[in-house]
Amino acid sequence: xxxxxxxxxxxxxxxxxxxxxxxxxxxxxxxxxxxxxxxxxxxxxxxxxxxxxxxxxxxxxxxxxxxxxxxxxxxxxxxxxxxxxxxxxxxxxxxxxxxxxxxxxxxxxxxxxxxxxxxxxxxxxxxxxxxxxxxxxxxxxxxxxxxxxxxxxxxxxxxxxxxxxxxxxxxxxxxxxxxxxxxxxxxxxxxxxxxxxxxxxxxxxxxxxxxxxxxxxxxxxxxxxxxxxxxxxxxxxxxxxxxxxxxxxxxxx
Amino acid sequence: xxxxxxxxxxxxxxxxxxxxxxxxxxxxxxxxxxxxxxxxxxxxxxxxxxxxxxxxxxxxxxxxxxxxxxxxxxxxxxxxxxxxxxxxxxxxxxxxxxxxxxxxxxxxxxxxxxxxxxxxxxxxxxxxxxxxxxxxxxxxxxxxxxxxxxxxxxxxxxxxxxxxxxxxxxxxxxxxxxxxxxxxxxxxxxxxxxxxxxxxxxxxxxxxxxxxxxxxxxxxxxxxxxxxxxxxxxxxxxxxxxxxxxxxxxxxxxxxxxxxxxxxxxxxxxxxxxxxxxxxxxxxxxxxxxxxxxxxxxxxxxxxxxxxxxxxxxxxxxxxxxxxxxxxxxxxxxxxxxxxxxxxxxxxxxxxxxxxxxxxxxxxxxxxxxxxxxxxxxxxxxxxxxxxxxxxxxxxxxxxxxxxxxxxxxxxxxxxxxxxxxxxxxxxxxxx
Numbered sequence: 001x002x003x004x005x006x007x008x009x010x011x012x013x014x015x016x017x018x019x020x021x022x023x024x025x026x027x028x029x030x031x032x033x034x035x036x037x038x039x040x041x042x043x044x045x046x047x048x049x050x051x052x053x054x055x056x057x058x059x060x061x062x063x064x065x066x067x068x069x070x071x072x073x074x075x076x077x078x079x080x081x082x083x084x085x086x087x088x089x090x091x092x093x094x095x096x097x098x099x100x101x102x103x104x105x106x107x108x109x110x111x112x113x114x115x116x117x118x119x120x121x122x123x124x125x126x127x128x129x130x131x132x133x134x135x136x137x138x139x140x141x142x143x144x145x146x147x148x149x150x151x152x153x154x155x156x157x158x159x160x161x162x163x164x165x166x167x168x169x170x171x172x173x174x175x176x177x178x179x180x181x182x183x184x185x186x187x188x189x190x191x192x193x194x195x196x197x198x199x200x201x202x203x204x205x206x207x208x209x210x211x212x213x214x215x216x217x218x219x220x221x222x223x224x225x226x227x228x229x230x231x232x233x234x235x236x237x238x239x240x241x242x243x244x245x246x247x248x249x250x251x252x253x
Numbered sequence: 254x255x256x257x258x259x260x261x262x263x264x265x266x267x268x269x270x271x272x273x274x275x276x277x278x279x280x281x282x283x284x285x286x287x288x289x290x291x292x293x294x295x296x297x298x299x300x301x302x303x304x305x306x307x308x309x310x311x312x313x314x315x316x317x318x319x320x321x322x323x324x325x326x327x328x329x330x331x332x333x334x335x336x337x338x339x340x341x342x343x344x345x346x347x348x349x350x351x352x353x354x355x356x357x358x359x360x361x362x363x364x365x366x367x368x369x370x371x372x373x374x375x376x377x378x379x380x381x382x383x384x385x386x387x388x389x390x391x392x393x394x395x396x397x398x399x400x401x402x403x404x405x406x407x408x409x410x411x412x413x414x415x416x417x418x419x420x421x422x423x424x425x426x427x428x429x430x431x432x433x434x435x436x437x438x439x440x441x442x443x444x445x446x447x448x449x450x451x452x453x454x455x456x457x458x459x460x461x462x463x464x465x466x467x468x469x470x471x472x473x474x475x476x477x478x479x480x481x482x483x484x485x486x487x488x489x490x491x492x493x494x495x496x497x498x499x500x501x502x503x504x505x506x507x508x509x510x511x512x513x514x515x516x517x518x519x520x521x522x523x524x525x526x527x528x529x530x531x532x533x534x535x536x537x538x539x540x541x542x543x544x545x546x547x548x549x550x551x552x553x554x555x556x557x558x559x560x561x562x563x564x565x566x567x568x569x570x571x572x573x574x575x576x577x578x579x580x581x582x583x584x585x586x587x588x589x590x591x592x593x594x595x596x597x598x599x600x601x602x603x604x605x606x607x608x609x610x611x612x613x614x615x616x617x618x619x620x621x622x623x624x625x626x627x628x629x630x631x632x633x634x635x636x637x638x639x640x641x642x643x644x645x646x647x648x649x650x651x652x653x654x655x656x657x658x659x660x661x662x663x664x665x666x667x668x669x670x671x672x673x674x675x676x677x678x679x680x681x682x683x684x685x
Contacts, residue, residue, distance in 0.1 A: 048642050049641075050638060051638070071641070072638060072641035073641045073642075073645060076642050082642050084642075087639070088638075088639040090639070091661075092656075092657025092661060093653055093654065097653075098640055098643065098653055099643070101653070102640070102643040102644045102645050105644045106643075106644040158643060162643065
């Protein structure tokens with residue numbers, strides 16, 4: 001589904017990703033962990049098409065097509081979804097307001113019929129249950145005055161509405177208390193299927209108690225330096241990141 | 254007489270002489286002497302050039318010189334001038350002027366219980382109906398006083414609650430040539446009365462027009478006035494409007510001023526809070542066209558204690574458009590316990606677009622709460638990226654964000670019909 005080869009990216013001339021290799025197949029959950037500043041959020045941003053980042057080399061194939069040539073909207077339409085670490089506030093635009101346009105642009109790209117107001121509302125009511133979100137929240141200005149939990153639930157709600165093939169959750173656990181974390185993780189698990197895949201980016205192992213990964217990768221200095229099963233996450237939780245840094249710095253030295 | 258606009262002053266001098274010629278011996282009346290001295294002042298001072306601080310970014314005099322140096326008289330217009338398509342479904346009283354001439358066919362419902370509407374179709378009537386007052390410092394206000402030959406006077410009786418809006422529609426029909434229009438209106442809202450007055454400026458035809466309109470409004474104590482001004486000018490229209498409001502104690506004035514076009518549009522909005530416990534909400538939206546210029550100068554003068562004023566003006570400028578905002582707030586020594594919150598926000602869509610913004614606060618009292626500020630920026634890249642990651646194309650995402658930005662002002666229009674209409678006009682403008 002997703003094949004990243006030797007991906008290199010920089011921002012304002014500073015290299016951040018220094019050759020990422022990763023393959024994600026349908027049905028899989030991959031966790032990407034790493035210390036602060038290792039390039040986790042950059043990887044998410046580059047995959048979603050953030051224009052401030054320059055891709056300096058490598059390739060990303062998504063369902064057989066080159067992802068890097070597509071605009072952010074075409075990436076979304078072809079099935080990439082990014083749940084933001086810091087969801088943006090947009091005064092005067094409600095979730096309901098923009099999501100109808102979004103859902104219909106995505107549907108039309110995928111060759112599906114657009115939803116009318118009635119069916120859109122029906123679809124919304126169905127998906128709202130997944131993250132236990134209230135309709136009144138969806139009518140308010142996006143993320144303005146939302147609690148941390150409300151913001152992240154809203155992200156997963158949008159994911160449910162847009163039905164992506166590949167969801168990238170960028171530190172979705174940051175700033176969430178344990179109850180909110182459970183609701184959000186539960187939502188992600190409900191949406192999981194054999195056809196779609198998830199990349200979970202996190203600093204801590206806790207989220208992975210709820211969203212159980214098939215693979216765990218450690219990102220350090222812009223490269224995936226270690227991969228393993230979910231037990232790697234446990235080890236990182238116990239030992240921290242220093243041993244990874246030591247190993248890596250030892251090898252390069 | 255200043256050098257650079259001497260030709261246009263000759264044209265205006267001729268206009269004034271033409272008016273006097275029609276007055277059959279009433280040129281010595283007291284009212285006419287006020288007008289005469291107003292015109293003398295215009296001649297002495299000249300039209301304001303860009304050296305004048307108040308017109309630094311708004312070359313109205315220069316544009317007039319260019320477009321109206323050869324002007325003599327308004328063309329005859331076809332009888333079948335119709336109300337432009339932008340104005341369906343507005344309800345209430347319609348007072349319609351076409352090229353400054355009251356149009357009886359297009360006007361309707363001039364009688365409402367509690368309202369007395371008097372139309373003046375000549376300068377004599379205008380003087381009889383509304384005793385002329387001294388013009389404000391603005392030269393164009395003096396010019397209006399001197400040249401106005403039509404207008405209306407609207408009196409809302411004490412205690413009357415007028416449910417139906419009163420609409421004053423200014424139509425410039427330039428299909429047969431250049432048009433110059435000067436009209437003057439007076440509104441007196443009685444004590445404890447409530448009303449809604451909407452002024453619409455609209456034009457048809459491709460020739461240049463110059464509209465100089467003025468409105469004097471008195472809001473009686475405990476009265477509530479909703480005042481809306483909608484400018485739908487064409488690319489060849491020059492327009493200046495001087496609106497002066499006087500608020501008496503415990504009165505509320507809500508004024509929303511939206512402008513979507515014009516070659517050059519200048520609004521002077523002066524609000525004097527003469528009484529205590531007044532509330533003033535003044536909001537504005539300006540979206541000039543590609544080469545257009547919209548200039549809003551507002552003055553809120555707190556003269557007495559315990560009043561609140563809130564101002565929000567927002568602008569969107571693209572291409573080579575220019576926006577000007579100058580918002581003055583005075584809090585006089587007697588105006589203790591004043592709350593005044595004023596803000597101006599702008600979005601520039603292109604490097605070639607311009608905004609000149611100057612909020613000014615002058616406070617002589619010592620127990621007041623006042624804030625003022627302005628922001629100018631491009632479209633928020635984070636917001637744009639967020640919407641695009643949801644599958645919305647860039648152009649639609651931009652429109653969505655601009656609409657949200659502008660709607661904050663349009664939402665202040667309390668009348669559902671007018672608000673929906675203005676919102677639809679906004680959509681048309683964002684889609685062009």
